[in-house]
Amino acid sequence: MFAVATAQAPQISAERIREDVRVLSSDDFAGRGPGEIGEQKTVEYLSKAFAAAGLEPGGPDGSWTQAVPLVRLDRLPGAVLSLTIGDVAVPLRLGEQATLALRNPGRSQVTSAPLVFGGYGVVDGARGWDAYGGVDMRGKVVVVLANDPDFEANRDLGFEGRRLVIPGRIGSKFEAAAKAGALGVLVVHEDAAASYPFLQVANADPLPAFVFAPLKPSPLQFNGWLRRDVAIDLLQRSGLDLEALKRQARDPAFRAIPLQGATVSAAGEVKATDFTSHNVLAKLPGESRPGEYVLYGAHWDAHGRNGPDAHGDGIRNGAIDNATGTAEVLELARVFAKGPRPARTIIFAAWTAEEKGLLGAEYYAANPVYPLATTAGVINLDPHVVLPAARDVELIGVGRTELELRLAEAAGRLGLRVTPEPNPEAGWYFRSDHFPFVKKGVPSIAFRAGRDLVDGGTAAGNALVGAYNARHYHQTTDAFDARWSFAGTVQEASVAYEVGRRLADDAGWPGWNPGVEYGAVRAESDAARAVLPGKGQ
Numbered sequence: 001m002f003a004v005a006t007a008q009a010p011q012i013s014a015e016r017i018r019e020d021v022r023v024l025s026s027d028d029f030a031g032r033g034p035g036e037i038g039e040q041k042t043v044e045y046l047s048k049a050f051a052a053a054g055l056e057p058g059g060p061d062g063s064w065t066q067a068v069p070l071v072r073l074d075r076l077p078g079a080v081l082s083l084t085i086g087d088v089a090v091p092l093r094l095g096e097q098a099t100l101a102l103r104n105p106g107r108s109q110v111t112s113a114p115l116v117f118g119g120y121g122v123v124d125g126a127r128g129w130d131a132y133g134g135v136d137m138r139g140k141v142v143v144v145l146a147n148d149p150d151f152e153a154n155r156d157l158g159f160e161g162r163r164l165v166i167p168g169r170i171g172s173k174f175e176a177a178a179k180a181g182a183l184g185v186l187v188v189h190e191d192a193a194a195s196y197p198f199l200q201v202a203n204a205d206p207l208p209a210f211v212f213a214p215l216k217p218s219p220l221q222f223n224g225w226l227r228r229d230v231a232i233d234l235l236q237r238s239g240l241d242l243e244a245l246k247r248q249a250r251d252p253a254f255r256a257i258p259l260q261g262a263t264v265s266a267a268g269e270v271k272a273t274d275f276t277s278h279n280v281l282a283k284l285p286g287e288s289r290p291g292e293y294v295l296y297g298a299h300w301d302a303h304g305r306n307g308p309d310a311h312g313d314g315i316r317n318g319a320i321d322n323a324t325g326t327a328e329v330l331e332l333a334r335v336f337a338k339g340p341r342p343a344r345t346i347i348f349a350a351w352t353a354e355e356k357g358l359l360g361a362e363y364y365a366a367n368p369v370y371p372l373a374t375t376a377g378v379i380n381l382d383p384h385v386v387l388p389a390a391r392d393v394e395l396i397g398v399g400r401t402e403l404e405l406r407l408a409e410a411a412g413r414l415g416l417r418v419t420p421e422p423n424p425e426a427g428w429y430f431r432s433d434h435f436p437f438v439k440k441g442v443p444s445i446a447f448r449a450g451r452d453l454v455d456g457g458t459a460a461g462n463a464l465v466g467a468y469n470a471r472h473y474h475q476t477t478d479a480f481d482a483r484w485s486f487a488g489t490v491q492e493a494s495v496a497y498e499v500g501r502r503l504a505d506d507a508g509w510p511g512w513n514p515g516v517e518y519g520a521v522r523a524e525s526d527a528a529r530a531v532l533p534g535k536g537q
């Protein structure tokens with residue numbers, strides 16, 4: 001390729017990234033579980049590395065951390081979930097046929113709650129959808145489909161076609177069902193709709209859940225996934241057909257329908273433990289406009305130490321997800337600290353508890369240490385894809401912010417092109433740490449090395465991504481591999497450097513594209529930026 005701009009490329013070191021990934025994903029760090037021994041080691045390692053790079057502590061009290069108060073919910077052994085259809089009881093094997101998350105601490109018990117099919121489970125006044133309108137959901141448990149009504153309809157029903165939108169996220173379905181009075185939600189697992197294989201949710205079944213402290217009681221007693229064949233069997237025994245129901249549910253007039261003679265029971269006990277987790281924050285004060293910020297972030301956490309899997313391994317090392325992104329942020333800190341001082345202050349953040357619902361970044365966005373109004377942009381590094389060199393970078397959530405133009409320019413300078421994410425139905429835009437900032441109106445981008453590999457092209461890239469998602473994503477086998485070249489990781493970090501360097505040196509305030517809802521949120525703080533020398537992009 002014509003790497004004309006290599007003179008501008010920063011000295012991102014594959015070797016330093018490799019060493020950070022190796023250490024952070026070693027068994028010694030025990031899968032970097034928040035509140036576990038791995039957190040202490042990770043926070044210490046990152047703080048030391050930022051200090052060694054010459055950065056200043058970025059925490060609110062002059063330390064390297066921001067405390068994040070959390071509660072850990074452990075489901076104790078012995079929990080049960082069972083269906084009854086007519087006179088036939090169908091106990092489900094948790095972690096194999098279904099999953100069960102009990103949402104309140106202490107003992108929960110739901111006995112013979114009537115089951116209802118809720119279609120896509122969407123309640124969205126603006127779009128005119130209400131799956132539960134006029135249906136008495138009190139005391140019932142709803143079975144819903146994953147994703148939004150049009151993702152596989154081959155037409156746009158108002159939910160942006162194949163791309164996942166917020167009402168299609170399972171969290172939105174839980175909220176809608178709870179509001180309607182339901183006791184529980186069971187989601188039918190289909191690979192495409194969920195965007196990950198059942199094995200992944202099944203293996204995560206016994207993992208603890210984390211929420212912000214103080215704990216608020218949940219009106220929803222439980223939620224879970226049903227393996228596809230289990231759901232099909234349940235529907236058939238109630239005289240219904242999954243595919244026919246899907247067609248029926250792709251209509252704003254659809255209302256939840258009872259599953260005749262079908263009930264569900266769930267019971268078990270949850271232990272709640274309060275603890276303090278930590279975001280790690282470092283800063284490089286700006287030369288001429290220190291009150292304006294560019295923020296790089298990556299989540300440091302993985303899934304910690306859990307019960308052993310089929311191979312007897314209990315540590316989900318999180319080497320790719322997300323020791324690579326964390327190592328990139330460390331390397332960016334080193335490169336920036338060595339280079340000419342940027343005009344704006346750069347914040348380097350390693351977030352906790354992303355895997356538990358973006359909790360660390362969400363906490364920072366709600367309790368910002370540096371004003372969000374004068375944070376010009378957030379660059380999130382959570383790649384979980386290929387490691388060899390690629391010809392492209394993959395942009396998550398296309399068409400939202402002017403930062404994307406800067407990304408395309410930066411990538412172009414490094415001889416790379418920007419490819420839109422190939423699976424917008426997976427909703428990655430909502431699934432990593434840029435999103436809490438997006439909701440607060442801060443222009444943010446997330447991207448990762450692309451799949452068009454220098455060696456083997458898109459076919460080779462797709463094969464690597466497919467294998468990773470099927471076998472390693474969130475599993476104990478997401479572990480360090482000495483054969484990795486980290487060439488793609490260096491590309492990610494180099495592009496991130498290019499975007500952030502320019503943003504930190506110029507006076508621009510990237511905005512949101514016309515019609516993007518987050519632009520209105522940003523506009524609320526226009527006055528704070530109007531007094532500064534910078535202008536709109």
Ligand SMILES: [Zn+2]
Nearest residue numbers: 321322382384
């Ligand atoms: Zn991740």
